[in-house]
Amino acid sequence: MGNDFLSEAAALSWKRCHDFGLKPTDPANDNILTESRIQALLRQNEQTIHYAEQVFEQMNISIKQSGQMALFIDSEGTIIHTVGDADFSSRAVAVQLQVGANWAERRKGTNAIGVALAEKKPVRVHAQEHYFYSNHFLTCASAPVFNSIGELIGVINISGKQENYHAYTFTLACMAAYSLQNKILLEESKKEHLITLRELEHTAHNHPQPLLSLSRDNRILGANQAAIRIVGADAIGKEFTKLEGFSVETIHNDHQKLWQSVSIRKQAVNEPRLYSFKDIIGTCPLIIQKKELAQKAAATEFPILLLGESGVGKELFAQSIHTASTRSAEPFIALNCSAIPDSLIESELFGYARGAFTGANKDGNVGKFEAAHKGTIFLDEIGDMPLRAQAALLRVLQEGMITPVGSIKSRIIDARVIAATNKDLAAEVKAGRFRADLYYRLKGIHITLPALRERSDILTLAVHLLQKHTFPCPFLTETAQHKLLSYSWPGNIRELNGILMQAVFLAGKQPIDAGHLSFEASDEAVQAESGEGHLQTMKDAEITAIKKALKASEWNLSKAAGQLKIGRTTLYRKIEEYGITLF
Ligand SMILES: Nc1ncnc2c1ncn2[C@@H]1O[C@H](COP(=O)(O)OP(=O)(O)OP(=O)(O)O)[C@@H](O)[C@H]1O
Structure with a gap:
């Protein structure tokens, strides 16, 4: 249809609406259920509405303050519960965003509720993405809710006037839907x-x-x-x-x-499952790019060098590469290169023969390279490897052979090498602390992983980590979300994980609020980051999110808009409005 301001989901929906015979100029008003039918519907859904009320209660304040409303809609598209800002609610009634009205695509054209029901996935529909002109003043995000047997039972929707748009509404709708789902499962189990x-x-x-x-x-x-x-x-x-x-x-x-x-x-703690690419969570183009690169690299036999700050996921990537490679059935052996004492380098790397030296295991020992034969050896913290160990390592890599200490027999070794470091290896070479020949041998394909502060998907990661560790997934208040976005994350994802776990503990059964998040860096540092002596405003947070998305997509507006889940025209307007330029 040539409407490049539409997201992919909205474009598909427009096509469906067109096929239904709907026109953008059609009136938004349509039949609303009679009072008695509404009452019957409410009775029928009493239990679910009760749980939805509990979920909405947690976010009621932020919904009201941001001039929005939250709705629960049944699987047929009929609104059965609403809470939120009174001013907006009265404007919303004009387009029938009210209990008893039906917002299936067939009735109301493209809208977040209808699309989430049709596609069974979370979606944002903003301003002109609505099919009917009369709905263009809206910005809406919806997420489907499934019951314990995986059936779609309805949708959570958050709507407001388009000028009240903010990037977190989508996350909020998803979190509310997860929260409702978990409540339903837990309650159903109680009944059974x-x-x-x-x-x-x-x-x-x-x-x-x-x-x-x-x-x-x-x-x-x-x-x-x-x-x-x-x-x-x-x-x-x-x-x-x-x-x-x-x-x-x-x-x-x-x-x-x-x-x-x-x-x-x-099963079995001694044989932990290795990570695979599906464990690498991220919607930020910066991380998606690296994941794609690593997937390609996994199919080759080239050595790989993973670079990036501590805690950005280098080991996660190394394991995923091994899992996706043809060597996945063979061992993955990790060696922390900074931790090998000089006196044990050879025996660690090459092993030793029976009775090779006093104090050695009498049956001899297999070295890391031999253990990794046919598989992958992961040389972690390679930048901290002592020079003597570097010489030994270079020998194995050059010769493809090892000779255990005290043995006269050499063994051919076929191990794929993945190395990782948080140091600038080129600078280490210059400073004479790292051998240039070893550097070039290891470099092969090099992949630099982004620091968390450069990523635009901090909240997605936070929700993922919370879900992974806690059931039901706790709710992050708006101020908590802002605080997470304002911090510089020196410890990256490992630090995010630790802070969230502590917050879960501190919050107990309450939603996680800013006060539950305590960062290692001083409060001043956090405040300095937000540019003022107080928490970021919604506008600041939007600017940060937009800048991150633009940087990650190298100023490709379509990509950045997709990443932010807003239309391209909206993004363009916001860039102009906020005067966003290069970093
Ligand atoms: N994209 C991601 N999705 C989910 N979890 C992640 C992601 N990246 C990292 N993690 C998690 O963050 C933690 C730190 O990751 P990892 O140990 O791989 O980092 P690292 O860069 O190797 O750190 P170091 O340099 O300190 O060894 C792990 O628990 C890992 O599972």
């Missing part, structure tokens, strides 16, 4: 297994693992999101069979197995 009530809650909070509830005849009745990712939504109702690579923990009630709740957990 009354006796387990306390215990299941306890399990859910303290073991953030995939949870399944099984019927007496071993059928899967419900699953949380983490479990659905493993067993698949289509497994609900089917018989549960033990999964390879997972151990099953059945929770008993004293002597009798009155019910079964099963948590599936990855």
Whole structure:
């Protein structure tokens, strides 16, 4: 249709609306349910509305303050619950954003509710992306809600006037939908297994693992999101069979197995699962680019050098490369190069023969290179490797052979080398602390991972980390989100993870607020970052998000707009309005 201001989802929806025979000039008004039908619908959905109320209560203040409203819509597209700003609500009624009205695409053209129902995924629809002219004043974000058997039961929507747009509404809608889903699962389990009530809650909070509830005849009745990712939504109702690579923990009630709740957990601590590319979370183009590069590199045999600050995910990338390579069935051996004492370098790298030296294991020992034969050796902190060890390493790389200490027999070694460092290796070479020949041999494909502060997806990562560790996923208030975005993250994702875990602990069952986030860097540093002596305003946060997206996309407006989930024209307008120039 040639409307390049439309997101991909909105463009598809426009096509559907066109096929339904709708016109942008059609009146937005349409039949609303009668009062008695509304009452019947509310009774029918009483329980879900009750949970939605609890979720909305947590975000009510920020919704009101930002002049928006939050809605819960059933799976047919009928609005059944609303909360929010009174002024906006009265304007919204003019376009029937009210209980009893139906916002399916067929009735209201392209809109976030209709698109989320049709596509079953979260979506933002902003201003002119709405199909009907009469809805252009709106900006809306919606996220679908699924029940414990994976069926779509409705949508959470947050709407406001387009001038009240801000980038976090989308995240907020997604978080609210997750939160509602988890509440429903937990409550359903309570109903099914009354006796387990306390215990299941306890399990859910303290073991953030995939949870399944099984019927007496071993059928899967419900699953949380983490479990659905493993067993698949289509497994609900089917018989549960033990999964390879997972151990099953059945929770008993004293002597009798009155019910079964099963948590599936990855097996065997001594054989931890290695990371794969799907564990690398990120929507920022900077990280997507690096992931794509690493995926390409995984298919080759070139050595790889991973660069980047501490905690940016270098080991995660190294493991993912190994997992995606043809060597994945063979060992992945990690060696921390900074931690090898001079006297043990040879024996660490090459191993030693039986009785090679006093104090050695009498049966001899396999060195790291031999252990990695046919697989991958990950040389972490290579920039801190002592010079003597560098010489030994260079020998193996050049000769492709090792001779264990005290042995006369050499062995051919075929190990793929991935090295990583947070040091500037070229500068280390210049300073004479790193051998130039070793540097060039290791360099092969080099991938520099971005620091967290350069990334535009800090909140996405935060929600992911919270979900990974805590069930149900706690809510991040708006001020907490701002605080996360204002910080410089010297410790990168590792630090983000630590701070969130502490915040979960401090917040207990409350939403995570700014006060629960305590950073290592001084408060002044955080404030200095935000440019003023107080937390960032919404506008500051928007500017930061836009700048990050522009930098990450190298000023490609379409890419940056996609990343921010707003239209290109809106982005352009904001760049002008805020006078955003190069960094
Ligand atoms: N993109 C990502 N998605 C999810 N988790 C991530 C991501 N990047 C890093 N992490 C997590 O952050 C933590 C730090 O990552 P990792 O140990 O790979 O960093 P590193 O760069 O090797 O750090 P160091 O240089 O200190 O060894 C790990 O728990 C890792 O799982």
